[in-house]
Amino acid sequence: MKPAKNSFFSRYGRYVTLGVTVAAFAGLVTFLHWRHEQHDARVSPALNGVASQMRNDASAWTHQEKDASEMLRDIREQDVTAIGVSPNAILVSTRDGAKYFVTDHNATFSNALLLGDIKADVRSPYQLAWLPDANIRTGTSRWIDAFDKTHDAISLLLPLLLIGGLIWLMRREMTAGAKLLDRAPALCFDDVIGAEEAKAALSDIQAYLTNPKQFTDMGVRAPCGILMVGGPGVGKTRLAQALAGECGANFISITGSYFSAKYYGVGIQKVKHLFDLARKNAPTVIFIDEADGLAKRTDTGSGPVEAESNRIINQLLAEMDGFASNEGVIIVAATNHPDNLDEALRRPGRFDRTVHVRLPDLEDRAKIFRFYAGKLTSKSDDIDFNQLARLTTGLSPATLAMVVNQAGLVARKVGDDEVASKHFVEAIKIARIGDVSGAERALNEGERTRIAVHEAGHGLVAAVLGTGVLEEVTILPRGGALGVALITKTQDKHLYRETEMRDEIQVLLGGRNAELLAFSEASSGAAQDLQEASRISLDMVSKFGFNVDGNLFSLAALPAQYAGLQMKTSIAHANILLKDLNEACYALLRDNEPVLRAIAEQLLESETVPGATVYRLIEEHKAKKDGLHLAQKPAAA
Template structure:
């Protein structure tokens, strides 16, 4: 009905119905500590009122997608045991001007009646973007909605026991008026967890999953650097699906390893017919990466390399990265050298180079260019030369903040870094060519090698005999043929 058009679309969860608490959230201890004050205010507001304290009524949760911002907001409501209003920023904006503002008024009117309570606005950047910077001019509906939101948040006095939580992964695009004191004046960062946080997140998601003794969650945490809570939950869910598909009653370490590979690169493509020559080149390429990583002092070590095709890749080398807060110039140069070592290994072993290193070149070039333009790690000097895209409207070429001569210097310094590290990788693998050939022969037979296998061969040791699968098993090596593989 027309009378309902301006009503709020917020989902209302009554007091006590939310079961999530801070015990269900891991990997963001500082964020929980900041929000504990909000919980205490909702539980015992008189303690703050008698001292004349003003609790921030607007708390902005900032972090990458999947890091747990929505879960954390629910946990605050669950801890405080108060009503919870949940709405997305896009639910306010309609094609008719004024509807969004009416919905904001209705939402805050309901919240005041239910105080103390929590109002959670997800993806607030959909309605809270900076005003007046669009190429097409202002958006009347969105700006009126934002104006009404600003007015309503100003309308809360010190006695109003309503907490506004909002979440976004784009705090840089929010209007300055939204972030001033009295509105969203407190920002809580919910970032990707570190190795300890990832282990705690995995333990939470593993509560209702029967894990075998072979599953080492601490080891899984070390091998999943950069993953957020949603990624880790998906990883364990994939492991459970694999175990169920195989008819097992418990999730094994092999299931978790396969799930990680599947999440990062896609499922195995053992049906893909690959020429023996292409398998050989792929093996040299991946061994080149792993061997260089093992020999360089600051590089992350490989824990697995395989020539089993996955997704669009014919092979891969997986690393166990360290959680670093800062990257030294030596570590970045080693990282570039490892990225280029696959291409160098092809040349050292066969005297030919292939198209399989395109992604490696992109990664290496990106790091080298940032060393020149952002981090002052080249002969170009300590200058910030990266392009600022915050005010770019998306029309025409993006303007630069440096001259043509400086642009040529950037290209020269980037090429200097890349070429020197390629020569370094080439010399390193030439020196250890006997290890390169032996590891490649082992990889061709076994299809997968562990980091321990690489270290054993490098030290001159022998690998254990390969277990031959029973006749008729489908676990043998991938078939060879004369068809050209898909793109790497």
């Protein structure tokens, strides 16, 4: 029992000790507080007058700042009535009513000089006021305080701004670019020249959007989408604008790159937003320009870019032909590279129809020239639009529009007020060949002569074989060519016979053979001609069955990795064909050598020879040969 008794008394002793300690500490605090009050009562009498005002409102002392030396001088001269001490400044009032402050960081100066004990028998000449609540910001401390407050505000607002900005950017990414046109284009189908197949397909969509009941009553489903395929500048975007102008439906225009995004997952949200917007505003036409920007799905998925692209395509496929109803939503897409689209996009139920937008034919090109030329100040009576159409075979409507504008620039450059036929011809040369380069200044006389013979050979062979209409032959350098024989077709060609292709190769070889005939050797100027002639001859023997040994197998049927192994035989056959045509071309030029030299001489004299002059020289030479032949017959008899 003794240990328990000792334990009890031990705990009791600790409690008593703790209570005595607390009581002693409380008594000490009370005593110190009393002594402080007694000391304040003895040292600092009750404040009145200026000192009382200073304690209540210290703002009047913050307008003027003085140096500590001036304050000490005022104290020594007993010119001070009150001094207020704050944590960072000393406030001073003088007998003449002046009020100023002295900067005192951390109260260092006041503690050292002013707050010492005052002797009991010495009466202070001024009142001393302690101002613990006065926070006087002076000089740089004001800027420091403002900076601290600004820093605190920024520290609070910056995270909120970052979060808000991120949310705004993501919402902007999800909706950017996909919006309804405020006003439908004024264009209609009649304003689009040519492209009849595409206009017929789009007319079905226009009829469905205008009067869907005529389809539903017959149980006919309108096409979900139309894919327009064609080269650059053939008018795919213009056709989509005409569709929007015709049907009066809501219209959304985007590009294939619209679905790509900086943030992972945003592309899928863009697809959803696009179709939600279209369904809410049906009937709606969604036009996707450059649709090949969607690319294809890949099987590798090796990186986040490929995975995101696959997810976007999958979402687009689901939106186009999923469970959600797309009634009143039509998709029209345009692309230059249909092979780059995912195969699932091109199946029926998504893009139901694939429409090829082709280059304009001869008649359409003439209409396009008339349409754009009507916007210029031109001599319409002087312009042969059919000739211009012949000169622009293979050019797109966008290029033709550029040619018309270029004709205006040419007219302005030479100082004419109206655009004439010669300006259009020059603009066509610039578009097809290039502008006059001025390279003739660097050519010596021997090179000019060789170029004249070379171009004369091209023009002469083309005129004799009738491969097209020889418009002119020139040795004025244009673009990268040192001379040009301008040959046009009387009509657009889609199929070429073997004879026509053989004649084309002879025209290409005409320049080189003319050099051989005139100078007994060729030059490097025929490099491009040989390259094109080799390409055509290789296609003839490897794809078209125009082979000397009757071989009809086409290398195009073989995969690329195997076709190369069989190319050696085709190259050998193509070389045989080139040699035969080269000999025929040389013989043709030798029979017309006087004409060749006459054309070359006129080129050296005037730099440009019209095609009519070449035809006249050929006829004169032919007549001369026939006359000589007739004159020699009796002598032979």
